[in-house]
Amino acid sequence: MTLLQSLKNLVRSRSIHVAYVDVGSCNGCDIEVLACLAPRYDIEQYGIFVHNNPREADVLLVIGAYTPGWEEKLEGLWEKIPDPKAAIAIGNCPISGCLFARPHTLVDPPVAKHIPIAAQVPGCPPRPTEILSAILSVAPTVFRDYEVRK
Amino acid sequence: MPLSLVYYAKEFFRREWAQKFFAAKTAPLETPPYFRNFPELTGKTCTHHLFCMMACPAPGAIDVIRTPEGWKPRIHLGHCIRCGLCVEACPNGVLSSGRVLESMFYDNTRLSFSFRIDVDRTKCMGCGNCAVACPVNKLIDAQMSHGGRASTDDLLLKVSEGKCQVLHVEKCTGCKTCEHHCPNEAIRVARLLEAVHAPEEDL
Ligand code: SF4
Ligand code: SF4
Ligand code: SF4
Numbered sequence A: 001m002t003l004l005q006s007l008k009n010l011v012r013s014r015s016i017h018v019a020y021v022d023v024g025s026c027n028g029c030d031i032e033v034l035a036c037l038a039p040r041y042d043i044e045q046y047g048i049f050v051h052n053n054p055r056e057a058d059v060l061l062v063i064g065a066y067t068p069g070w071e072e073k074l075e076g077l078w079e080k081i082p083d084p085k086a087a088i089a090i091g092n093c094p095i096s097g098c099l100f101a102r103p104h105t106l107v108d109p110p111v112a113k114h115i116p117i118a119a120q121v122p123g124c125p126p127r128p129t130e131i132l133s134a135i136l137s138v139a140p141t142v143f144r145d146y147e148v149r150k
Numbered sequence B: 001m002p003l004s005l006v007y008y009a010k011e012f013f014r015r016e017w018a019q020k021f022f023a024a025k026t027a028p029l030e031t032p033p034y035f036r037n038f039p040e041l042t043g044k045t046c047t048h049h050l051f052c053m054m055a056c057p058a059p060g061a062i063d064v065i066r067t068p069e070g071w072k073p074r075i076h077l078g079h080c081i082r083c084g085l086c087v088e089a090c091p092n093g094v095l096s097s098g099r100v101l102e103s104m105f106y107d108n109t110r111l112s113f114s115f116r117i118d119v120d121r122t123k124c125m126g127c128g129n130c131a132v133a134c135p136v137n138k139l140i141d142a143q144m145s146h147g148g149r150a151s152t153d154d155l156l157l158k159v160s161e162g163k164c165q166v167l168h169v170e171k172c173t174g175c176k177t178c179e180h181h182c183p184n185e186a187i188r189v190a191r192l193l194e195a196v197h198a199p200e201e202d203l
């Protein structure tokens, strides 16, 4: 591996830009993602920045069970994120639909049907520490040697 | 003036300062011991009462499977909401999560189950699928014919006068088999869970 590549890997692992999208949740997971921004967790020390702008993002946090209003919109949002990128499903909702996966439900889980999901964080809602460690473990593996693998 | 620069340099070239500056970290984030995480097996023997499955509010979160070592509940991540009800419901303490078992012991509480069966008489067409499928009925009258008609009144459910009748709701175990077999969604089983203080001699 070239020196330049290892430098890129190092910098990428310390600079993770995050956007989150709520595709129909109960708001529980949104609150836990917000809690990650609190000084208690101090996410900047890990090099995580939340811009909530897909054009700048590396990691997309998907929250919620995919309600009909998100058809086509979520895919479009995913397309807007420049490569290399990774989507993480936060909570049970994007994994299984959680409590909303009942007969005659309108939601259409799992979100992995609609966009590629790199990691899942189960829990209803997951703890902020679980969300943080998911981002920190996914980002380096997805972004390492990106140019070489491409 | 030059002296103050020297002092500045002395301050900023200290090793501790540099370490703190480049590797600042908050205290490691640990999960507190009282956190109610996904239920874990305690190793006690499961007697296949299925109270955990009955109490569980999340679809597909728990099932009880047969293994070479006997019955074992299995928690499905991505479905389980970590409510801890299965831990509370189990009469044998097979599952454990956070401090649920401890606080049940100190508060001396139990979960009590009861069930309500509602038949929507406008939707019911008297096919009898529910009565034939019900495992409790099967124990009482194994011969019960297709159509759900039977002579005995000991049954939990039976069809008479073209509609499903609930005769002995107290025998219901809340398995919801009838609900899954009704073609019209006419029959509904509601599970009522109540936390009750156990009497002293129950301990
Ligand atoms: S996983 Fe639970 S807390 Fe999160 S959005 Fe779904 S229902 Fe709400
Ligand atoms: S903790 Fe709650 S959701 Fe999870 S398996 Fe037990 S009863 Fe079901
Ligand atoms: S829920 Fe009750 S009535 Fe229905 S099949 Fe089970 S035991 Fe029978």
Ligand code: SF4
Residues within 6 Å of the ligand: B119, B123, B124, B125, B126, B127, B128, B129, B130, B131, B159, B163, B164, B181, B182, B183, B184, B185, B186, B187
């Ligand atoms: S409740 Fe449903 S399954 Fe039972 S007799 Fe009526 S229609 Fe048939």
